[in-house]
């Protein structure tokens with residue numbers, strides 16, 4: 001008798017975490033780019049990464065070091081299952097980019113394994129497994145990349161203990177430009193440069209802005225969004241690691257962006273705009289500024305994603 005094998009292909013989008021003022025508590029997903037996995041069950045009791053396409057050999061193939069493998073192992077553990085799983089990772093996102101690269105691999109793998117097992121978990125309940133993978137990638141189980149990559153939309157992590165994730169309904173159109181220069185910053189390193197204490201004055205500015213941003217997104221009030229896209233906690237320090245940061249940000253706003261800041265822990269910068277053509281012009285302006293600082297870059301324009309990760313296709317092989 002033939003032993004049929006079901007293979008699932010799943011996609012998880014890149015994400016912009018923090019969104020300036022929401023350090024570790026706010027993030028949104030974009031439509032593209034994103035990571036993909038092909039995942040199948042087998043008769044062994046081991047989780048293996050069969051191959052990784054697109055990483056130029058840089059990512060660990062050991063399942064307990066790769067976020068895709070860690071996330072799957074964590075889910076299987078929760079179910080008390082010793083199940084063999086094989087994963088092929090299509091690594092489309094640049095590493096150490098600030099675009100939630102480590103999160104996207106974990107989320108795509110989770111969507112795939114959950115589907116293969118008959119969906120024992122609701123989408124939202126997959127979050128703790130993806131956070132476990134983030135802990136391995138950058139030493140902190142932050143949820144502001146994995147939550148929007150999984151669920152789509154703009155997501156607020158209201159609290160971590162217990163995890164309380166809130167979907168922020170977006171009522172208007174919103175386009176994101178991601179400008180990614182060809183340098184890398186490891187999230188782990190750019191977390192270490194942060195101050196551990198914040199003066200009360202800065203805290204007041206920051207929580208005013210995060211509340212203003214959430215209100216602006218929900219109304220929608222584009223001016224309020226623009227006024228609120230300010231970060232006095234992480235950006236003043238992290239921006240020093242990004243050549244030309246202030247000029248690039250100024251150029252984006254001059255070209256019509258509502259605001260601009262560091263995507264995740266950088267070096268990618270994000271900008272928000274009301275429509276596609278502005279977002280596209282903003283991307284060109286940002287690229288030009290990076291060039292002035294001797295950096296090549298690519299840029300992506302996408303509407304803020306409302307769908308999150310999904311199964312692209314399933315196939316059965318003999």
Ligand SMILES: Nc1ncnc2c1ncn2[C@@H]1O[C@H](COP(=O)(O)OP(=O)(O)O)[C@@H](O)[C@H]1O
Nearest residue numbers: 066067095096097098100101102105137186187
């Ligand atoms: N599947 C994966 N994708 C990306 N990075 C991974 C993956 N698995 C493990 N890592 C590790 O995580 C680190 C990159 O994560 P991070 O700096 O958070 O990048 P990003 O900001 O793009 O998410 C690297 O040390 C890398 O080896």
Ligand SMILES: N[C@@H](CCOP(=O)(O)O)C(=O)O
Nearest residue numbers: 017024098099100187264265
């Ligand atoms: N909140 C985290 C987000 C890191 O995002 P990444 O895309 O750089 O992994 C942080 O700011 O450290």
